[in-house]
Amino acid sequence: MEDNISKIKERLSIVDIVSGYLKVQKAGINFKAPCPFHNEKTPSFFISPERQMWKCFGCSKGGSIFDFIMEIEGVDFPEALRILAARAGIELEKFDSSVRNSKDRLYEICESSARFFEKQLGHSSSGSRAVEYLKNRGLENATIIKFRLGFAPKTWDALSGYLRNSGFTEKEIIDSGMVIKRESEGIYDRFRSRVMFPISDVNGRVVGFTGRILEGDEKEAKYINTPQTLIYDKSRILYGLEHSRGDIRKKDKCLLVEGNMDVIMSHQAGVANVVASSGTALTPMHLAMLKRYTDNLDFCFDTDSAGAMATKRGIGMALGQNFSVRAVSIDDKECKDPADYVKKYGKEWEKIVSSARPVMDFYFEKAKENYKPESAESKKNVILTVAPFIKSISSRVERAHWINKLAYLLRVKEEAIEADIMSVQDDLSVYSTADRRQPATGAKKTKLPVERDILNETLLSVVFKKPFLFKEEITALDKSFLNSLASQVFGELAKENLEQFNFGSFAAKFNSDKTLDLEFIYLRSQALWDNFEDDELKVEFNNILNKLKQKIIHLRLADLGYEMRAAEAAGDKASIGVLAARFNELTQALVKIHNF
């Protein structure tokens, strides 16, 4: 495996691979391009042919050639390996593990089942009823074929018999989720007398199914889904993504709908940048997947479900993950979802979708409609309606904007509104705080440490640009201001012969988990300080170091503040004295830095 990975790295140039997806341009000894993973006009996505890696200094994604393929193709590591091995002309058979093989068997079962169901559609009297149902919902033939819709016949063993005859073992068929194990012995088909919607992964491989009951058989559950299997994890599968990812990227936005039928009908009406989280509520993993393609999400809901918890949670999560979120609302009472709307109005659907408005506007207007200035209760209701969303917004500027609008509407001071909003307990915050623990989502609480780490990295990047320039600084540096990586690096730099500094052999001294960080910092040093003269580098070094010191002192002051309050509450006079002295020291240190 390791062998194959290094062979691939040797044979392929990262610049060639990335150029297949992006328009790259030369930047010194590196290359740069507008980042495909976040919205930007000025390129901050850098590729280093020398180090065989890439890094975006805007959204901070980066890594090897494999990480790039995983991100841009939305695939897992084995798949990325497969794609790149094919490009490099390397045979992978040898290291195919048994998991790989059993996964492949499940893909084969799902594909065979999809073909089986496709054939059944229209091939019996109940198969014809299924076609009739689809036609009644407004589907055209081409759409039925494109989405590979099918029919599961009303028997206990049609599919399982077919799969057995195709050479799959009972265990494999059970593992695929297509059948249910009897308590006594044997198996029976999970899907019977149902219209079948194959669910595919982002590469278009069928991984599971949703089966919908035919009209008239309503005693049973309306929809059933394949259970969790080795290849089907519904918290990570978005229905329709294999058809829509190109359009999502092209339009730089994604329309989120609730059901499979909504996705299908939206495609039929010409709106193809659409997905649904099928069979489950939207998860943070779904959003992380979409983030690879766009930062703009349009939620579609009918006016009734705008207040539904699942919808609100989804929106809250998306705001928390820094998506710009808009609302598409269907106001026709006869249409409960996009599928109904397309059936009734066809191409008009495109107009509805393009009339989406920012989700905060939508909820703000809703709150305003119900507001009665004379009632205190009504004031509270307005705050309750919008607070969860305002709290979820991760941009401070945008949050301030909405607090200001609310203050104006309710004729209350902004500070009071802010305090009210922050004190509202709601179900959304459970989600947003859970999300905030993930490092990728520019979180409020983790902002300080993150900013501190960035300052550490920037400081290192200046030094890497011309290490011998900073000989004195390196030995004189007060390491208590540095994070652990930076202080280790400065420690090692102090032992180096800086006149003959070589980054490659220097990086090799560190553990593999740190080398990647160092590679990024090195790339940053080339990208950031390309045209800087020696004296300018010195100035930058001092500026960054001062900023870092200020940050650390502010953090320590905040901690001291808490400790002092605790000591006061406990009436611990001795401690208060010590803490106060420390507080003065730090404030003076801060003043010194300011006057520097």
Ligand SMILES: [Zn+2]
């Ligand atoms: Zn980026």
